[in-house]
Amino acid sequence: MENREVLVASACLPAVNPRLFEELSQGRTVLLACPERESSAYYGKLASMIRSTRPRKIVVVTIDGSPHCFALQASVNEAEYILGERVDREHYVVVDGVELKKISPNAIRVARYLSIVSNVVESNPDILRELEKHSKEYKLSLKLSTESTGTTKA
Numbered sequence: 489m490e491n492r493e494v495l496v497a498s499a500c501l502p503a504v505n506p507r508l509f510e511e512l513s514q515g516r517t518v519l520l521a522c523p524e525r526e527s528s529a530y531y532g533k534l535a536s537m538i539r540s541t542r543p544r545k546i547v548v549v550t551i552d553g554s555p556h557c558f559a560l561q562a563s564v565n566e567a568e569y570i571l572g573e574r575v576d577r578e579h580y581v582v583v584d585g586v587e588l589k590k591i592s593p594n595a596i597r598v599a600r601y602l603s604i605v606s607n608v609v610e611s612n613p614d615i616l617r618e619l620e621k622h623s624k625e626y627k628l629s630l631k632l633s634t635e636s637t638g639t640t641k642a
Contacts, residue, residue: 489537489541490541490543491542491543492516492517492543492544493515493516493517493543493545493546494516494537494543494545494546495512495516495518495547496519496534496546496548497509497518497548497549497550498550498551498554498560499521499522499525500522501520501551501582504582504585505582505586512547512588516547522556523556523557523559523560524556532570534546534567538571538575544576546564546577546578547578548564548578548579548580549581549582549588551581551582551585552582552584552589552622553623557581558596558599561591562596564579565597577593579591579592579593583622584622
C-alpha cells in the first residue's frame, strides 16, 4: 500500500454496483469493510495503516443513506485528526445504487452533529423533498404520520 492509492469501500458495494466497484478498484489497493458486521475500531486501524504505509491517496466510497457506512467516512477524517497531519483523500457516496457523488470532509463532520443538522433542516425545510426522493424510511414515516393524523402531506 506504500505510496499507492487505497480504496476504502463498503463491503456491499460490489453487490450494489459491480461495474462501479470495478472502475473504482482499477490501480488501487482495495479495503472492504462493513461497520455493521465488524469492530468499530476503524479509527485506530486506518490511522495506523496511514502512518505505516503512507498511501498516496485514500478514496472512500460508501452507500449514501446507510447509517453503518457513515462510520467509514468518519473514520478517515478521524484518522487525520489522530495523526495530526493532512491525509490526501476523497470521499464519495453511491446515491440510489447508481450515482457516484463526491462529498466534502466537512459534510461528514457536520453530519456527526445532529444539533447542527437539525438547524439546517429547520432553516431549509425544502431539503426534506430531496430526502423523500431517496429515503424509504422517510417516505414510510410520512405515510404513517398522515395515517395517524388523518391529514395529507403539504
